Amino acid sequence: MDLKIKRKSTRTAHSSNLLENYPHDLQMYKVPPIENIRLHEFETLALERLTLLRCLATATTLKGLRIYSNEWREFVLNELRSQGLKYYANLCDISGFGTSEADLQARRKDHIGHFILRLAYCRTEELRRWFVARELELFKLRFMTMKSEAVVEFFKINKLCYTNISEEEKNEIIGCLRESTMHQKVDSLKFYKVKFYEVLDLVKSRKVYIQGGYAYIPDKDFISVLSAQYRIHLKQSLVVACHHLGEIEQDERLVGLLKGLHQSYSGDDYSDTKVVVPIETLDSLSVKSFPLCMRQLHEQLRLSHHLKHGGRLQYGLFLKGIGVTLEDSLRFWRDEFTKIMDLDKFEKQYAYNIRYNYGKEGSKKNYSPFNCLKIINNNVGPGDCHGCPYRHCDPSNLKNRLKGYGIEHQALHDIVDMAKRGHFQIACSKYFDAAHNTELGLGINHPNQYFEESQKILKGENKVEIKKETKQTTIKKEQSKQMEDIDFDEISEWNE
Amino acid sequence: MVAHYDENLLSDMLPVYYTRLFPQNIFCRWLACGNSPQPLSNRELSFTLADDVYIRYLSISNQKEFQALLQKKCPYKLDIGAVYNNKPSISRHDAVVLARELVFDIDLTDYDEVRTCCQEAKVCDKCWKFMVIACEIIHTSLKDDFGFQNILWVFSGRRGIHCWVSDFEARTLDSPGRGAIADYLCLIIGGDNQNKKVHLGVDNLHSSIRRSIGIIDKYFDEVMLDQEFIGTPERLQKLLKMIPDETLRDIVENNLTKMPQSSLERWKSFVNIYDTYLRENGNAIRKIKYLLEEIKIQYCYPRLDVNVTKGFNHLLKSPFSIHPKTGKVSVVFKPNNARNMKLDEIPTIYTLLDDSSPDNVQHQNNMRSAVKIFQEVVFSLEKAEAMRRRNDANTTLEF
Numbered sequence: 001m002d003l004k005i006k007r008k009s010t011r012t013a014h015s016s017n018l019l020e021n022y023p024h025d026l027q028m029y030k031v032p033p034i035e036n037i038r039l040h041e042f043e044t045l046a047l048e049r050l051t052l053l054r055c056l057a058t059a060t061t062l063k064g065l066r067i068y069s070n071e072w073r074e075f076v077l078n079e080l081r082s083q084g085l086k087y088y089a090n091l092c093d094i095s096g097f098g099t100s101e102a103d104l105q106a107r108r109k110d111h112i113g114h115f116i117l118r119l120a121y122c123r124t125e126e127l128r129r130w131f132v133a134r135e136l137e138l139f140k141l142r143f144m145t146m147k148s149e150a151v152v153e154f155f156k157i158n159k160l161c162y163t164n165i166s167e168e169e170k171n172e173i174i175g176c177l178r179e180s181t182m183h184q185k186v187d188s189l190k191f192y193k194v195k196f197y198e199v200l201d202l203v204k205s206r207k208v209y210i211q212g213g214y215a216y217i218p219d220k221d222f223i224s225v226l227s228a229q230y231r232i233h234l235k236q237s238l239v240v241a242c243h244h245l246g247e248i249e250q251d252e253r254l255v256g257l258l259k260g261l262h263q264s265y266s267g268d269d270y271s272d273t274k275v276v277v278p279i280e281t282l283d284s285l286s287v288k289s290f291p292l293c294m295r296q297l298h299e300q301l302r303l304s305h306h307l308k309h310g311g312r313l314q315y316g317l318f319l320k321g322i323g324v325t326l327e328d329s330l331r332f333w334r335d336e337f338t339k340i341m342d343l344d345k346f347e348k349q350y351a352y353n354i355r356y357n358y359g360k361e362g363s364k365k366n367y368s369p370f371n372c373l374k375i376i377n378n379n380v381g382p383g384d385c386h387g388c389p390y391r392h393c394d395p396s397n398l399k400n401r402l403k404g405y406g407i408e409h410q411a412l413h414d415i416v417d418m419a420k421r422g423h424f425q426i427a428c429s430k431y432f433d434a435a436h437n438t439e440l441g442l443g444i445n446h447p448n449q450y451f452e453e454s455q456k457i458l459k460g461e462n463k464v465e466i467k468k469e470t471k472q473t474t475i476k477k478e479q480s481k482q483m484e485d486i487d488f489d490e491i492s493e494w495n496e
Numbered sequence: 497m498v499a500h501y502d503e504n505l506l507s508d509m510l511p512v513y514y515t516r517l518f519p520q521n522i523f524c525r526w527l528a529c530g531n532s533p534q535p536l537s538n539r540e541l542s543f544t545l546a547d548d549v550y551i552r553y554l555s556i557s558n559q560k561e562f563q564a565l566l567q568k569k570c571p572y573k574l575d576i577g578a579v580y581n582n583k584p585s586i587s588r589h590d591a592v593v594l595a596r597e598l599v600f601d602i603d604l605t606d607y608d609e610v611r612t613c614c615q616e617a618k619v620c621d622k623c624w625k626f627m628v629i630a631c632e633i634i635h636t637s638l639k640d641d642f643g644f645q646n647i648l649w650v651f652s653g654r655r656g657i658h659c660w661v662s663d664f665e666a667r668t669l670d671s672p673g674r675g676a677i678a679d680y681l682c683l684i685i686g687g688d689n690q691n692k693k694v695h696l697g698v699d700n701l702h703s704s705i706r707r708s709i710g711i712i713d714k715y716f717d718e719v720m721l722d723q724e725f726i727g728t729p730e731r732l733q734k735l736l737k738m739i740p741d742e743t744l745r746d747i748v749e750n751n752l753t754k755m756p757q758s759s760l761e762r763w764k765s766f767v768n769i770y771d772t773y774l775r776e777n778g779n780a781i782r783k784i785k786y787l788l789e790e791i792k793i794q795y796c797y798p799r800l801d802v803n804v805t806k807g808f809n810h811l812l813k814s815p816f817s818i819h820p821k822t823g824k825v826s827v828v829f830k831p832n833n834a835r836n837m838k839l840d841e842i843p844t845i846y847t848l849l850d851d852s853s854p855d856n857v858q859h860q861n862n863m864r865s866a867v868k869i870f871q872e873v874v875f876s877l878e879k880a881e882a883m884r885r886r887n888d889a890n891t892t893l894e895f
Contacts, residue, residue, distance in 0.1 A: 179701065179703045180703045180704075196641075196642060197665075197669065197673045200672055200673060200676035201676075203676045203677070203679075204675070204676040204679040204680060205679075206702040206704065209702075210704075211640065211641060211643075212640070212641075213665070348548045379802055379803065380685075380686060380687035381684075381685075381687065381802070382609050382684070382686075382687070382688070383609075383687070384687040384688065385688045386687070392686060392689055392690060393689035393690065394689060394690050397689045397690070
């Protein structure tokens with residue numbers, strides 16, 4: 001499907017044709033483009049689309065703006081304009097169904113750019129998720145700003161027919177609608193009835209009234225229905241695109257370009273390590289070089305000789321990542337667990353999982369250690385002590401723990417403050433600085449990265465005692481380098 | 497009480513139990529119906545044998561095969577998995593999961609933070625009340641909110657309950673769908689490092705939360721009496737840690753420590769202090785608008801193991817299997833009767849197979865009524881399935 005892009009086509013694009021193909025600023029990207037384009041344009045459109053998506057990612061992760069808020073939207077639009085992507089800014093600002101040549105051209109670029117990036121981002125599961133998350137943000141951003149006549153037109157073009165519930169039906173449940181719908185003036189809104197699984201994001205966050213399997217949504221919430229459909233469609237299309245990659249890659253000019261596009265996102269996943277860390281050193285390492293999340297798990301394990309499943313997974317994979325061998329790992333867990341259970345029980349119930357982490361059981365995948373986002377997003381329930389301490393600890397508990405570790409007053413205050421404001425990774429970075437007596441301001445995005453950076457300092461690979469001016473520049477450099485590596489994957493999901 | 501819970505007897509007793517008492521016929525019909533349109537043989541069963549040997553990817557195509565397999569392997573534990581695109585023994589790791597009941601697992605160990613009567617594997621009739629509340633809240637939500645009809649409740653054999661939803665829509669729901677339902681139902685969030693695990697915000701309470709609090713209120717005083725949530729200085733500290741407003745916290749601490757130890761009395765005066773405080777400090781409302789509701793929820797609201805619900809192919813203990821540690825039968829029960837269940841009235845394999853046991857007659861009766869409830873659920877599921885297929889056939893004809 002997507003490959004048609006480079007096939008010869010005798011059709012030339014007239015504007016009448018454009019109008020037919022691109023009646024509306026907002027598209028569902030159901031049909032791939034079929035026209036001939038120059039390689040140069042191909043490249044430009046791809047890069048422009050990439051800039052757009054990265055801009056969305058920046059707004060949410062680096063700037064820490066609340067997703068879909070006004071400030072977030074302003075930031076994105078301004079950023080697009082300053083990057084010279086006016087046409088995207090216009091498409092995103094107030095999407096409509098104008099027919100000017102500029103409108104049509106913008107939509108055409110939007111269309112082609114989207115399909116090129118599909119090819120670049122279909123390669124791995126991780127890339128796909130990043131791409132889907134960004135495209136969905138874009139879709140929602142554009143839908144939100146649409147005027148109501150544009151919405152009506154959009155529904156007509158995409159043949160989406162829904163009828164609203166009658167006044168009588170609405171009056172029967174009006175109390176519940178008022179209570180459970182997150183909008184002002186519920187009484188004046190028209191409500192529609194859809195199956196609950198069409199608006200999972202609203203169900204999940206309890207922002208919709210559901211009864212008998214149906215969700216009652218006002219027209220504004222249709223974005224949930226559409227984005228759910230769009231997400232499924234996009235996911236499937238990426239799988240299809242991936243199957244056809246071989247055909248495209250026969251053209252070397254495209255291979256280099258497409259592969260180059262996403263390079264900056266393939267950070268280390270720490271699933272292969274060369275160094276070997278003996279388990280006898282873990283106690284001292286946990287004090288010196290473990291991030292708080294791992295130190296907490298280590299201490300809990302030593303204290304209660306047990307960790308629940310989530311903790312074993314998070315800590316076990318981390319240990320693998322820093323270079324603890326399978327044999328050592330088995331010995332380490334066995335020594336602790338057998339203090340409260342007999343060897344037989346350990347071998348039967350727990351040893352399997354340890355070998356599994358090392359890719360020796362089950363599907364035999366070599367699992368990589370969790371990165372910060374995964375840890376932050378993890379489910380942490382009663383009895384669990386895994387997760388990210390900056391997110392999953394009460395401020396008072398966090399404070400006590402840090403105090404116990406001898407973190408001095410000012411640093412402690414900064415760390416807790418960052419954690420309170422939801423900047424968990426920055427809090428972690430501040431903890432790093434406090435623990436190592438530095439001011440690196442690293443962007444921490446992986447516990448194993450924390451560990452490696454710490455080891456570098458302890459082994460004297462990083463010159464910490466640099467003069468003031470040079471230090472400033474190093475900080476900046478470090479920051480920008482690290483930020484590039486941050487995995488923006490599905491960031492929107494936990495911001496919602 | 498029964499004289500011996502001797503695990504070593506199990507290997508002799510289980511074959512008899514499986515042949516004489518396990519409702520094989522109705523069990524196979526339940527599974528077959530839950531598989532439709534896939535054949536029964538595509539369902540994964542897994543056995544744990546006497547020496548903890550664990551066998552996955554088993555399957556049966558009819559009752560006869562089931563009986564033969566039970567006799568051959570004599571499983572100590574019997575788990576049910578998902579429905580695959582093929583016989584599970586054939587494709588194994590490449591198999592695709594096509595369907596699976598929507599399941600919920602609630603375990604009393606997750607209540608250890610709040611329950612004061614027992615800890616860990618221990619249970620008593622006092623903490624069973626947590627299960628009664630959990631069952632009522634979840635059952636109501638599944639029926640009223642999500643419109644599910646075919647819901648089976650099962651005692652897990654030791655310290656919890658399981659729920660199986662067999663509606664077609666539920667069985668074919670994908671993992672994001674299951675995740676959304678789990679999150680919708682899950683109000684208590686946070687690990688051992690968070691004291692206050694419920695945050696309801698300041699907006700209107702969602703209808704479902706309001707309804708749940710109504711259910712909790714029916715039991716709250718009773719549970720407060722049983723559990724004495726704030727009867728000792730340490731327990732009172734736990735309550736205080738849930739109060740985010742420092743001034744209010746201090747007032748409550750001062751007043752409650754001076755009072756007699758009865759938790760119910762203390763709670764009542766806490767409610768009074770809270771009301772007065774809110775009236776006098778209008779601006780405090782942002783932080784503590786739903787404080788009472790939040791605390792009630794933290795004490796009593798169901799604590800789901802969400803990973804079991806979210807996972808598409810999590811194995812779950814079968815109804816009517818025997819819990820190897822307690823010997824208890826995983827009986828099916830009616831949600832509206834959960835309240836009247838007594839833990840020592842739940843039949844065990846030992847009392848059922850021993851006519852000299854003083855509990856034998858009562859347990860036999862209870863076993864029979866549990867099977868009857870199971871039958872009723874399966875009959876109505878079969879009816880619903882037949883109706884769905886007829887509707888499907890009609891719609892296809894129209895085109």
